[in-house]
Amino acid sequence: DTVLRVFIGGPAQRPDLFRTLADRYEASHPGIRIEIGSSAATSELQRKYLSVLLNAHDPSFDALMLDIVHPYQFATASWIAPLDPYLGKEKEALLADGLPIYRQTNLIKGQLYTLPAVTDAMFMYYRKDLLAQYGIAPPQSWQELEAAAQTILKQENKPALQGLSMQGAPIEGTVCSFLLPYWSQGKEVLNKNGKLILDKPAALQSLTLWTGLIKKNVIRRHVGEVKTGDTVNTFKAGNAIFAINWGFAWNVFQNDADSRVKDKVGIIRMPAMPGGEHATCLGGWQWALSNYSRNKAQTADLLRFLASPESVRFITLQGGLLPPYLSLYDDADVQAVIPWLKDAKPALLGARSRPLTARYAQVSDVLRISTSAVLAGSLTTEEGLEDISLRLERILR
Amino acid sequence: MLKLPLRWIAAAVLLINGFFPALWILLTSFKSDIELAQTPITWLPQHPSLNNYLHAFSDQPLLLFLGNSFAVALLSTLLTLFAATGAAYTLTRLQLRHRDLILILLVAVAMFPPATLLVPLFEIMRGLGLINTYGALILPYAVQSLPVCTLVLASFFQQVPKDIENAAMLDGCTRLQALYRIVLPLSAPGVFTAGILAFVNAWDEFLLALALNAAPGSRTLPVGILLYQGEFTFPWPVISAALVVAIVPLAILIVLFQERVISGLTTGGIKG
Amino acid sequence: MSLRTIFTRRQHSLRQKSGDISQASLAFWLLLPAVLLLGLIVVYPVAKVIHDSFYSISLFSDSGPMFIGFANYLDALRDPDVWRAVRFTLALCVVTVPGALLVGLGLALLANREWKWRWPVRLALLLPWALPLAFSGMIFAWFFNTEYGVVNDLLRRAGFAPISFLLIPQWGFFAICIATIWKTSSFVALILLAGLQTIPRSLYEAAELEGASRWQTFRHVTLPLLAPAMMVALIFRTISALQSFDIPYAMTQGGPARYTETLSILINTTAIEYMDVGYGSALAVLLFLLSMVVSSIYLRKLYKGTL
Amino acid sequence: MAKLSLQRISKHFAQTHILKDIDLDIDSGEFLVLIGPSGCGKSTLLRIVAGLDHADEGQVILDGRSINRLPPRERNMALVFQDYALYPHKTVYDNLAFGLSIRGTPKSEIEQKVQAAAELLQLTNLLQRKPAALSGGQRQRVAIGRALVREAQLFLFDEPLSNLDAKLRTEMRMEIKRLHQRLGKTMIYVTHDQVEAMTLADRIAVINHGRIEQLGTPADIYQSPATTFVAGFMGSPAMNLLDLPLQWSTNGQSAFIAGQTVPVGHLETTPEQAITLGIRPEHLYIDPGHLNGQAAITLNAVIELIEPLGAETIATLRLEQPTANLETFTVQARLPGHQAVVNGQKLQLHVAHANLHWFDSEKGTRLMTRQAGNKDQAA
Amino acid sequence: MAKLSLQRISKHFAQTHILKDIDLDIDSGEFLVLIGPSGCGKSTLLRIVAGLDHADEGQVILDGRSINRLPPRERNMALVFQDYALYPHKTVYDNLAFGLSIRGTPKSEIEQKVQAAAELLQLTNLLQRKPAALSGGQRQRVAIGRALVREAQLFLFDEPLSNLDAKLRTEMRMEIKRLHQRLGKTMIYVTHDQVEAMTLADRIAVINHGRIEQLGTPADIYQSPATTFVAGFMGSPAMNLLDLPLQWSTNGQSAFIAGQTVPVGHLETTPEQAITLGIRPEHLYIDPGHLNGQAAITLNAVIELIEPLGAETIATLRLEQPTANLETFTVQARLPGHQAVVNGQKLQLHVAHANLHWFDSEKGTRLMTRQAGNKDQAA
């Protein structure tokens, strides 16, 4: 028997559902056995784990499910292998149906390295009930959001209630916090060739937006220590009017037994900067083929199966995770499972990829640390910007 | 007059310092997620429930983690004690050339940040075919604890009056017998302490455990408990419950054990 | 365990080495397990780290490893991030090592008393240690949290404004020190408690009869007899303080603005996150050398007075 | 001033009752020697006085004030521990100086006192050594010195000279005596050495089975042991205690022992009482000339063992009974070193009537002379 | 068989030379007593024999084979440590049994031997105790027991009875003697007790300053001490050593001491030699009748101190010199317990000429009798 070992990081990536798929695959492919391995819940720990294995050229995993920020590095390090040789024309079909952004993220130096497994993005959650109560329409720009939050905060007058909850601790989510308004101004950090094209005024605008909101108490002062989970809990407890978070949070708000915002949750696209576009941060998980796999062809075939729209449809229906294929957004069954799908689609269409570079880890560190420090007030916006640009220049020189 | 209350204050501070976090964990384990998100925070659980404990046991094989951790910690502790006993005895009681060099090399083992050793360690363990087994952890843990255990044991061996060991040798013991039958029992507090140090080192360790032993069946506790968290959420109540299950019995067990180790073991042996 | 006795023994052994064939072979067999363990587990990784530190190995560059001599070290010495991390790490040492020693000593003394509250004291002594390191930092990050932290809750109840401990560099340092002392004082206390247990009662009795106050007894009997245990605790506490990683990382991730980044955090991110293996290895070797220097200062300064 | 009074002191260890209702008054400035068999509780008693152990019952009263609750450091007593308890990490000098320095005694005064004590104890060359590098006797001397340098109000010595050679022991004994005379401090002294007990003590307390068997001056204890235990315990070789077959005259005025008549009219006794006869080895004379004409009994004996000690010879002899069917008795006699005797030699032993000690065999108590008895009744 | 021979044993500790060229032959089955001042190196010597310490120079030869390199375990010797060195974590029973069980003795045999030893040492009730719960004397007995249960070929005792009461000490001494007679094992015994030394020893070795000052039978040592040191060290109270002013007759046949003539013709001496006169306290008689007509000298003395010891009395006396300008001498006399003397009493002391010991004041060596001297020259 050929054993194919698939790495599916943690419980959030639903190895249980993929097991069912694997069973199906085994049934139709005699002689192939599939084992699913996992390590820890967070992307950070999974990366730690994988980097040890792959650094040691370990063949124990054939297929890897990776956080979308990782493939570029892994490919540069030759830890994962391109899929082109195994896919042929199917490659085009998959890319065509996938979210447009995947053309950027999955093709590395022209080769297809990953296939989408699950998609995700940053969304703006809001309290439908509160906005409705005060007759406020869901905000389309940050100014509107600020106004809405201030009105409601004043009216409600609850000390625990926050205007906007977002991530400001030096974690990966804060990279998005920096990029959201930056992208909204139509700017990128890197050009297509991986050269730094940081637009300082736009970056400054971006940071100033947050410090402004903090000053006006729409965002709490301690945002510098807020992590993704804190935002979830705050909003879930009914203590935030707006919250920026990944798509998974919707299930928590809507389905958790102790949620206080059940049926009061709305989703909108990320507000835009003045005159800007609605841009959001792409997340999700990708399939990749380990370069140290001893069964590359079989694994590629398995990946094709796992990444096929049919399989994704199954996962989506069973797990309520956002599908990476556009066709599924019009699927009635899927819409039934994910009621907010129609709100999610426009946001996803505006999704941007975080900088694609082999040195993403450093880039991410710079962005998150400096942004967090600015949000925490230990650096001024100017100092923060200076720090960001100097360091990025050094890293990407 | 002023000194007495000062001493009691100091004692109280130390006690609170020791207990508070564990107590907080205990309280948290009876709270709900939502209660934690409240401001101002609550101290006592509003609606105490054992739900988190149920979750702790049903969401992940907590007992399996406990068992794994226990096995790994115990075996590595025994291995450490075995190796450290020999080393400590050699360093303190036998004539040895390059003693200081050996000593410094031993201590130096503790001076490399483990993170940088991770990849080569993985390669070694793979070479030994130990990846994803207890062995992959037992060996490095034993090494990690070896320096401190050796020095602790050595400082105890040195406290054992030489004449007691001499008496044993006159009674017909080889040095080895004297070590195991006389010196070691008389160093019981030291052996025990070294044991706890090694045990808890192993019990605590996360990084190696994650990298070298990720198989679901042999995962240890710190790695296992982190599985309760979501990708972005950290459910303190359930994790607290798991921690309580993991820590409190262990700590009490150790204390009970420790209470049985009498102090002043060598009194009555020597005149002078 | 003093180096001095080791040296004198050595002279002794020179004079006697002819007579001790069996001792030499016994020493060999007794040391064998330790040597085997070390040889198996330590030698290759350490050699590899030292080797790598002379190469430029970035997994994300196209070229393979390239020998660059001391370039990594020179880079490190010019890197302001390194210097800041060294300063912060040393500051952490300077505060948390004596801090843990003091708290640990207090706990050990309490736990060694013959009283009915010894049991709870020993539990209090052990609990911080038993709580896995991976969670300790998180718990303290939570305690010092602005909104949900128990420290700020107390401040608020006492009528003060809450402090964002982890967002203000000085307070962040303070919080990290508290957490580190809390976590590591158990280690110290355990070793010292064991040391206390070996001090014969009769010596306390003698001192007490001579009229020594508690403090004098402590100063002149307990402390000197505890010195060997103290040494062990001190050396290892210092080494591990120089390696501080988990607690600061869990509490502040090195923030705000890298202010609380320790050398170990820097090494970790460099070698593991950035995959800059060569540079990370050089930093690791530097940390190793720093540990060597600091602990040999200790050994020299403190062994002088003991035994 | 340090008048110590022990009242109904009682102490258990686990199940064993070590000290039973010890009552003892020690005058200020008195030198009391405690003596008793190994394990009888002497050290325990000292430790109770010093405050290191606590009595289960009873009071330790110092100058009229109960000090049961007073911690040792406030009692201002000095104790020479039986097992020394030296500070292993301090030099001999520091061991001696410690008690002074913690009291803030000026350096020069410490120096001078320590030097003086060291000289006295012949430790001057060893002041910079640590205890581990000392011989047994040297350690013991340090332990003594540690107690002597301090100006305690009460000195407690627990077999302080046991590990010293005879010569040094004699010198030390003298020094302690001199010190006692100079300072006039109360001292309690445990010893197994008869010479020390006899020469140092104002009074001796003989302890047995947790009780004080006899308390009295050395002469009292030696000359009129209150019990067979004390009689057998004090003196080396011990007093010969003989349950000789003995018949009473009808009027109770005399007894027949080994065929000889001994007057017993002066004793408080009844004719039916079983009697034990005590004879000190030094009162058994071979040469009747030594009797100086006192009335005596004569015993026939055969020498069984001769132990020449130099100055004297200890002879073990078998008494030849006039009636052969009785068990044989063995006695020890203390003969002058120059007395020529050989093994197997038959000879006669003479004991003056005045040197006979009479005990009640059953109770083991000394038989009082009638006169004393009458006095008691009159009082 | 265990014939032990020490050859030129030398030992330093740090700078101090502890043992200097010790030569000693001990016959199989001999009982040798080591005696010497505190700190002279007795324990060190025993430890070298047992293999616990190593001599810097010299050989330890057992039955003709050097055992310098033999580890203690293989020497099959038993040592009673001066500091006991009990196993604190084992019960008394296990302390006694350990040496047997480590050698694989059957359980029942161990049980029986331990019980026998415990009975002998009166430890039967204490077998389940740990050493910490024993009195000093009890610990010492355990230490003895541990050595006795084993069938060692050589027994080493380091002041084994020092902490026992007189009675027990006498009993134990007898037991050891009996044991020695029964087993016929070689024994080396360190003691400070003169009685033990005199009664137990086949030969006594007196050590001083790391050398053997005299080696001989107890009688030898006592009656003909080879040096003033031995003379002053053996015997308690010690021999009186007097540098009396002394004039020689012109023919060298007699000397004038305190106005009296003493024949010295039999001594190997020169007229100019400074002489120390030794007189044992027991040879100073008050009653001239004790001289039995021997020629004697008479000293005028005043009693300064009386120490009654019960069986005897030690009197310290000041000699009254015929010429007043000379320093005064103090002597101690051992008087019978019943001798009535009072402080300040003037009296005459008599010493037989035969009881005078003559020493060369400078070298401290005994003056030989000429006859012996001639013999030596002839040989």
Ligand SMILES: Nc1ncnc2c1ncn2[C@@H]1O[C@H](COP(=O)(O)OP(=O)(O)OP(=O)(O)O)[C@@H](O)[C@H]1O
């Ligand atoms: N480690 C050492 N360093 C220096 N001198 C030492 C050491 N050990 C012992 N000595 C010295 O060696 C000498 C002999 O010691 P030893 O114990 O043999 O004496 P001892 O004759 O047994 O005396 P005691 O009758 O007091 O027991 C002593 O003067 C002692 O001070």
Ligand SMILES: Nc1ncnc2c1ncn2[C@@H]1O[C@H](COP(=O)(O)OP(=O)(O)OP(=O)(O)O)[C@@H](O)[C@H]1O
């Ligand atoms: N912790 C204990 N537990 C039980 N019995 C004990 C303990 N300590 C002492 N004893 C017993 O108490 C008795 C008295 O001990 P103590 O030390 O007072 O005797 P001692 O008269 O000083 O004897 P020695 O002359 O042998 O020193 C002994 O029989 C001893 O066995």
Ligand SMILES: [Mg+2]
């Ligand atoms: Mg005692």
Ligand SMILES: [Mg+2]
């Ligand atoms: Mg000795």
